[in-house]
Amino acid sequence: MPFAPLKNDTFLRACWRQATDHTPVWLMRQAGRYLPEYLATRAKAGSFMGLATNVDYATEVTLQPLERFPLDAAILFSDILTVPDAMGLGLSFEAGEGPRFARPVRDEAGIGALAVPDMDKLRYVFDAVASIRRALDGRVPLIGFSGSPWTLACYMVEGAGSSDYRQVKTLLYSRPDLMHRLLAVNADAVAAYxxxxxxxxxxxxxxxxxxxxxxADGAFQAFSLAYTQRVLSQLRRDGADGRPVPRIVFTKGGGLWLEDMQPLACEVLGLDWTVNLGQARARVGEGPGGKALQGNIDPNVLFAHPRQIEEEVAKVLNSFGRPHTDPDSTGPTHIFNLGHGISQFTPPEHVATLVAAVHAQSRMLRA
Incomplete structure (x- = not known):
């Protein structure tokens, strides 16, 4: 279907390690509970899933942060657990408790019965993508997403969030064959999704x-990284408009394994706030096979005074250093983001301060 020409391609250019006039910025969970307009739309929808499965509401909340802030990308409003929900595990969201599955999988029978779901069960997601893309009218690019095979497996086995991952790690160590089976199904489902x-x-x-x-080291490579690569290797290289689609991988707590992630079939690696951007650039961001880097300010910086927010933005930008500026070649590039999702308690005006600081300071860096 025809879409409007893109007016701001800064984010996509940075993904491809091309020179940009400023460092693009978007925020994980940028459409969410810190915005009063989001809360109003969610109240109309009646529940989180009522919001996520309604194309009009999903479109509305995806665009809400762009009406407030000059962000350089939009990200689909959805949930990382839509795929296992389509597998029949019975996803629900309890107030104050987060996501929960009615039918977790923990044994041979449960895992053996899993299969890549019929993508028609997730039609509401794809309809939302098309609706959002049309509503953006070329303003900024739209990012789609999924949870990784390992992250989905954690919820599918635990049945909910966890503080110790006892159930899923017990399965991993006691029946690695079953865990590999579960992860293989998840990887193929995520790729199709x-x-x-x-x-x-x-x-x-x-x-x-x-x-x-x-x-643990070793387990990450075998049970997470290998299946993320299985997803990436199956992805389409061109989008609905015929243009190439960059791939981003974000592993929270993955800073130890950047060299292991370097060969991944992706263009961008996301970093949490524990990673020094300059060191990450030296490890995986330089050279012809380098990755663009995304991140990585601590989301709690957004609770500080605006002057401190501007200072912390400067630290992150200076840590990465001067980005690539030659328009005729590729080189190290940075996409500014949080090191994880934005807190629901964040003052929206502090987000405005952060976005303005990234744009202004990053332009000065290139001067």
């Missing part, structure tokens, strides 16, 4: 390996 988002109009896709960092 992201490809359907690309077909619907997503201009970049991101894999959230939110719980990769809870794994």
């Amino acid at each position: 992201l490809n359907a988002q690309i077909d619907a109009g997503a201009q970049a896709v991101m894999v959230f390996d939110s719980w990769g960092g809870v794994l």
Whole structure:
């Protein structure tokens, strides 16, 4: 389907390690509970899933932060657990408790019965992607996303969020064969899901390996990284408009393994706030095979006074250093983001301060 020409391609250019006139910025969970307009729309929807499964509401809340802030990308409003929900695990959201599955999988029978779901069960997501892309009218690119195979497995086995990952790690160590079976199904399902988002109009896709960092060294490579690569290797390279689609991987707590992530079939690596950007640039961001880097200010910086926010933005930008500026070649580039999702208690005016500071200071860096 025809989409409007892109007016601001700064984010996509940075993904491809091309020179930009400023450092692009977007925020994980930028459409969310810190915005009063989001809370009003969610109240109309009646529940989180009522919001996420309604194309009009999902479109509305995706665009809300762009009406307030000059962000350089939009990200689909959805949830990382839509895929296992489509597998029949029974996703619900309890007030104050977060997501929960009615039917977690913890044994041979449960895991053996899993299969890549019919993507028609997730049609509401793809319809939302197309609707958002049209509503953006070329303002900024649209990012689609999914949870990683390992992160989905954590919720599918635990049945909810966890503080110790006892159930999923017990399965990993006692029955690695079952864990590999579960992760293989998840990887193929996530690949099909992201490809359907690309077909619907997503201009970049991101894999959230939110719980990769809870794994031991060795286990991360075998049970998380290998299956993230299985997803990436299956993804379509061109979008609905015929343009190439960059791939982003964010592993929270993954700073120890940047060299292991370097060969991933992706263009961008996201970093949490524990990683020094300059060191990450030296490790994986330089040279012809380097990755663009995304991140990585601590979300809690947004609770500080605006003057402190501006100072912390400067620290992050200076840590990365002067980005690539030659328009005729590729080189090290940075996409500014939080090191994880924005807190629901964040003052919106502090987000405005951060976005303005990133744009202004990053232009000065290039001068």
